[in-house]
Amino acid sequence: MKEIVEVAVGLPVFKTFHYRIPEKMRESLQVGMRVLVPFKGRKVTGFTIDLSDQPPKGVEEKLREVEGLLDEAPLIDSPMLRLYRWISDYYLYPLGEVIKTGLPPGLQLKSELILSLTQNGMESLARGGLELIQEKVFKEIGRCGKVSLKKILKHFLGVSKSQLFSWKRKGLLNIDAGIEGKEVKPKFEKVVQYQGDELIQPISKKQAEILKWIKEKGEVSYSELSKRFKSPSKPIQFLRTKGLLSFSRREVCRDLSVRAELKPYPKPEPTSDQDAMLSEILKGIHSKRFSPFLIHGVTGSGKTEIYLRAIEEVLVQGQEAIVLVPEISLTPQLLSRFKDRFGENLALLHSGLGRGERYDQWRRIWRGDVKIAMGARSAIFAPFKNVGIIIVDEEHDPSYKQEEKLKYHARDVAVVRAKQAEATLLLGSATPSLESFYNAEKGKFKLLNLPERIEGKPLPKVEVVDMKKEGGLLSEKLKAALKKNIEDKKQSLLFLNRRGFANFILCPDCGLTFKCPNCSVTLTYHLGDRSLQCHYCDYRIQAPGDCPKCQGHRLQGMGIGTERLEQEIRTLFPETQVGRMDHDTTSRRRSHLQILKRLESGSIDILVGTQMIVKGHDFPNVTFVGVVSADTSLHFPDFRSSERTFQLLTQVAGRAGRGEVFGEVVIQTFNPDHYSILRAKDHDYVGFYQEEIQFRKALEYPPFSRFINFRLAGNSEKRTKAMAEEMGNNGQALLKKGYGKGIEILGPSAAPFAKMRGKFRWQMLAKGKNPPLLHQFAKGLATRMEVQLREKGVHLDIDVDPVFIL
Ligand code: ADP
Numbered sequence: 030m031k032e033i034v035e036v037a038v039g040l041p042v043f044k045t046f047h048y049r050i051p052e053k054m055r056e057s058l059q060v061g062m063r064v065l066v067p068f069k070g071r072k073v074t075g076f077t078i079d080l081s082d083q084p085p086k087g088v089e090e091k092l093r094e095v096e097g098l099l100d101e102a103p104l105i106d107s108p109m110l111r112l113y114r115w116i117s118d119y120y121l122y123p124l125g126e127v128i129k130t131g132l133p134p135g136l137q138l139k140s141e142l143i144l145s146l147t148q149n150g151m152e153s154l155a156r157g158g159l160e161l162i163q164e165k166v167f168k169e170i171g172r173c174g175k176v177s178l179k180k181i182l183k184h185f186l187g188v189s190k191s192q193l194f195s196w197k198r199k200g201l202l203n204i205d206a207g208i209e210g211k212e213v214k215p216k217f218e219k220v221v222q223y224q225g226d227e228l229i230q231p232i233s234k235k236q237a238e239i240l241k242w243i244k245e246k247g248e249v250s251y252s253e254l255s256k257r258f259k260s261p262s263k264p265i266q267f268l269r270t271k272g273l274l275s276f277s278r279r280e281v282c283r284d285l286s287v288r289a290e291l292k293p294y295p296k297p298e299p300t301s302d303q304d305a306m307l308s309e310i311l312k313g314i315h316s317k318r319f320s321p322f323l324i325h326g327v328t329g330s331g332k333t334e335i336y337l338r339a340i341e342e343v344l345v346q347g348q349e350a351i352v353l354v355p356e357i358s359l360t361p362q363l364l365s366r367f368k369d370r371f372g373e374n375l376a377l378l379h380s381g382l383g384r385g386e387r388y389d390q391w392r393r394i395w396r397g398d399v400k401i402a403m404g405a406r407s408a409i410f411a412p413f414k415n416v417g418i419i420i421v422d423e424e425h426d427p428s429y430k431q432e433e434k435l436k437y438h439a440r441d442v443a444v445v446r447a448k449q450a451e452a453t454l455l456l457g458s459a460t461p462s463l464e465s466f467y468n469a470e471k472g473k474f475k476l477l478n479l480p481e482r483i484e485g486k487p488l489p490k491v492e493v494v495d496m497k498k499e500g501g502l503l504s505e506k507l508k509a510a511l512k513k514n515i516e517d518k519k520q521s522l523l524f525l526n527r528r529g530f531a532n533f534i535l536c537p538d539c540g541l542t543f544k545c546p547n548c549s550v551t552l553t554y555h556l557g558d559r560s561l562q563c564h565y566c567d568y569r570i571q572a573p574g575d576c577p578k579c580q581g582h583r584l585q586g587m588g589i590g591t592e593r594l595e596q597e598i599r600t601l602f603p604e605t606q607v608g609r610m611d612h613d614t615t616s617r618r619r620s621h622l623q624i625l626k627r628l629e630s631g632s633i634d635i636l637v638g639t640q641m642i643v644k645g646h647d648f649p650n651v652t653f654v655g656v657v658s659a660d661t662s663l664h665f666p667d668f669r670s671s672e673r674t675f676q677l678l679t680q681v682a683g684r685a686g687r688g689e690v691f692g693e694v695v696i697q698t699f700n701p702d703h704y705s706i707l708r709a710k711d712h713d714y715v716g717f718y719q720e721e722i723q724f725r726k727a728l729e730y731p732p733f734s735r736f737i738n739f740r741l742a743g744n745s746e747k748r749t750k751a752m753a754e755e756m757g758n759n760g761q762a763l764l765k766k767g768y769g770k771g772i773e774i775l776g777p778s779a780a781p782f783a784k785m786r787g788k789f790r791w792q793m794l795a796k797g798k799n800p801p802l803l804h805q806f807a808k809g810l811a812t813r814m815e816v817q818l819r820e821k822g823v824h825l826d827i828d829v830d831p832v833f834i835l
């Protein structure tokens with residue numbers, strides 16, 4: 030039996046550590062379990078990642094023992110561990126924290142400091158004469174035996190941490206590392222099982238009825254039983270003593286926050302295009318080899334039906350399926366389509382679920398109760414053992430990239446997981462990301478096309494309006510189209526990618542604007558509560574009536590947001606029902622779904638909204654879509670802004686005319702000749718791709734090079750800047766040493782938003798053609814800077830640009 034275990038602690042440290050396994054754990058401890066280990070005076074959770082007979086050279090003396098084993102069975106198996114190692118390497122993020130990201134939040138334990146009284150302390154309390162606050166605290170600790178330090182500080186405002194430690198020094202208190210008991214536990218219910226009906230003695234009519242009912246069902250929960258029969262406890266107790274029933278417990282699944290309406294969706298016969306595509310995909314599934322496909326199909330071309338059929342085949346093969354969708358697309362419509370096809374064989378993972386629900390869903394997958402997992406980006410970590418297919422719908426969607434902590438891109442992790450598992454991969458989109466289409470061009474993915482909408486429904490007619498020639502917010506063309514649609518009793522969507530009432534407020538007398546004190550942005554005016562808000566840090570103040578600087582009375586709102594647009598539409602069309610869907614109207618759980626429901630039922634005629642309205646639903650009565658300003662995303666300081674604009678416009682336009690009636694779209698812009706807009710107008714993805722890829726090539730942007738961004742953030746402007754310069758010097762020094770051939774360093778420079786949430790931000794970009802060299806350079810630089818950064822209180826975030834080429 031192995032004596033040494035390697036542990037990845039769930040903390041921001043790159044190294045892994047070795048511990049000795051105590052005798053009593055040697056039989057049960059396996060790779061993939063959580064353990065409790067001593068670490069720098071604390072107890073922390075870690076994940077066991079390897080077992081060995083010998084400690085690594087040089088650490089023999091110092092090895093400490095594992096203090097606790099937290100699992101009875103491994104949470105992760107070796108294929109998952111392999112995936113986590115890849116992620117840790119590729120995204121330059123500590124392995125323990127990567128594993129933590131992949132597990133449901135309820136499984137994470139943190140150690141904390143626990144207080145108890147020493148003998149001495151108890152005696153002082155009994156003797157009396159302590160200071161009042163000390164007496165109160167000691168009484169509380171004495172009453173409970175053990176109390177967490179956090180709790181004492183929270184309850185007794187007059188007490189400080191240093192005071193507690195001074196009492197410890199005096200020998201009155203123990204302060205030890207312990208474990209917080211907040212772990213989510215499985216929930217159980219009592220069930221009654223049928224055992225037999227060999228009657229030796231007669232039973233009453235009620236008893237017989239109950240027995241018959243349970244026999245039909247095999248197993249029923251106690252709560253079901255009491256719903257069906259009045260006071261069933263006595264009769265079932267009796268039946269149990271006769272050996273006809275038995276009691277046990279089973280795990281229950283907490284209710285899901287997204288409920289699917291159970292509507293039947295007739296399973297259509299595939300069209301010939303779908304048939305041809307499916308036969309390619311089935312070849313991949315049957316080969317049991319890595320088979321990556323990029324499905325390029327316009328909205329409404331029948332991609333989802335392809336996914337459903339491919340999954341059916343994977344299930345027949347005895348394998349499992351993972352389906353990723355952008356968070357916002359997890360609508361009841363999509364869900365009920367999957368539920369209708371697969372029933373209970375489906376687990377859901379997304380951030381809208383509560384902790385308990387998420388934990389239960391994860392366990393259903395982990396135990397093998399379900400074969401399909403569906404969810405937003407974190408569903409890529411679904412703990413299946415034998416994945417046959419991974420599907421990424423709307424693969425171009427930016428929400429697949431996590432922008433904080435572990436900055437992984439779920440589509441890229443999907444590619445790697447499918448490759449490692451020798452599974453089939455389906456990436457689907459009407460507007461594939463440049464990198465995926467490039468992969469297809471290079472033959473890394475097999476490209477499959479669905480060029481037409483189902484039943485030959487035409488794509489909507491798109492018109493572009495040059496706003497340089499128009500006055501005001503809405504062009505004549507857009508207004509006329511809305512009016513006509515109202516008269517025809519059809520619904521319309523109006524898209525504006527900016528929430529609030531006015532972008533910012535300006536005093537025309539002295540030029541004052543209102544800036545966020547924490548971020549380098551102006552505050553947005555919200556009419557609803559007359560506030561000025563920061564959209565980055567949630568800072569908000571009451572909007573003043575007069576200019577606080579010059580006391581002028583002419584404060585003006587500049588630029589428009591969805592709130593103002595809604596108001597304009599209400600004024601223009603007072604008789605119609607107008608709804609708004611943006612961050613402000615959907616902050617409550619489920620409110621997003623309620624708005625969609627009102628649209629579906631026809632109680633909204635015109636829905637105004639941000640990009641939330643763009644995806645995930647299919648409303649046959651929506652025949653007109655207006656884009657109020659196509660320019661917002663075009664001017665974003667990012668080399669992907671053209672791509673993003675093209676995707677958004679195409680997706681928005683795709684919402685129109687999904688039913689029987691022809692759809693129409695009007696796009697308003699100050700850049701009517703921009704290729705993103707012209708190509709979107711013509712529904713010409715390939716044309717857009719060819720133009721955009723030329724531009725990327727000319728500038729050596731991804732996919733012709735790779736980027737790694739080093740972002741620094743700190744509380745002190747001076748120190749952050751100094752560290753940025755230091756990082757620049759270190760980077761150049763590494764290059765001089767020949768560390769990364771062909772790597773170019775851009776910056777350091779202040780970040781586009783130089784201050785965000787109170788932190789000053791600098792960045793430096795490394796650009797290179799050889800990914801392993803680039804990653805090696807990044808690791809080298811991070812290691813070199815680690816100590817200095819910690820000393821100066823500046824945080825380094827490494828962001829790997831999501832260009833992933835197989
Ligand atoms: P996408 O995922 O590409 O947007 P869907 O799979 O949702 O497309 O298909 C669009 C619509 O066409 C849906 O209402 C779907 O039920 C229907 N549909 C899909 N395939 C067929 C088919 N073979 N025959 C008839 N209707 C179909």
Ligand code: ZN
Pocket residue numbers: 545546547548563564565566567568786
């Ligand atoms: Zn702010």
